[in-house]
Amino acid sequence: MKDPFQEAIRARLETVSSSDGHLTVPVKPEEIAEQFGLAVVRTPLENNVGGFILKKHGEAVRIYVNSNDSQERQRFTLAHEIGHYWLHRDDGGEFGYVEYRGELSTRGTDPVERWANSFAAELIMPARYIRMAWAGGGSLDGIQERLGVSDAAFGHRLVNLGLIGR
Numbered sequence: 001m002k003d004p005f006q007e008a009i010r011a012r013l014e015t016v017s018s019s020d021g022h023l024t025v026p027v028k029p030e031e032i033a034e035q036f037g038l039a040v041v042r043t044p045l046e047n048n049v050g051g052f053i054l055k056k057h058g059e060a061v062r063i064y065v066n067s068n069d070s071q072e073r074q075r076f077t078l079a080h081e082i083g084h085y086w087l088h089r090d091d092g093g094e095f096g097y098v099e100y101r102g103e104l105s106t107r108g109t110d111p112v113e114r115w116a117n118s119f120a121a122e123l124i125m126p127a128r129y130i131r132m133a134w135a136g137g138g139s140l141d142g143i144q145e146r147l148g149v150s151d152a153a154f155g156h157r158l159v160n161l162g163l164i165g166r
């Protein structure tokens with residue numbers, strides 16, 4: 001599979017206007033989904049499900065996000081589902097994935113799920129933005145708040161970028 005970080009950067013550049021080279025945060029995955037023609041439905045789902053994505057033959061891709069989750073979790077779930085879409089967008093076939101609680105972390109072992117998590121992390125927590133903010137003396141709390149992500153997602157990201165220890 002292609003590098004998830006490079007692919008997330010491509011996805012962002014295809015959809016988010018950044019002509020001046022600056023990233024605007026928080027990144028809005030709903031706008032990215034819309035520009036890819038993906039239907040996003042926010043609705044209460046079972047407690048153990050963060051969301052799912054479904055592509056049926058002849059229909060648009062539909063993404064469901066559990067509206068009982070926090071805005072931060074919903075943002076990551078949506079970004080993760082966009083990752084699944086990105087992996088399939090050129091093959092034209094049917095597909096579906098369900099995100100169960102606990103799998104929306106970098107600890108998952110399924111290679112496709114790990115890919116989608118890595119893609120989601122770069123999509124909404126751009127490494128370039130975090131490194132610049134960090135180098136500029138920004139507080140971690142402030143950076144996290146501007147990105148609009150959960151403690152867990154932000155913590156994983158900082159470890160993966162080598163900015164904090166495990």
Ligand SMILES: [Zn+2]
Pocket residue numbers: 080084097098099112113116
């Ligand atoms: Zn998934």
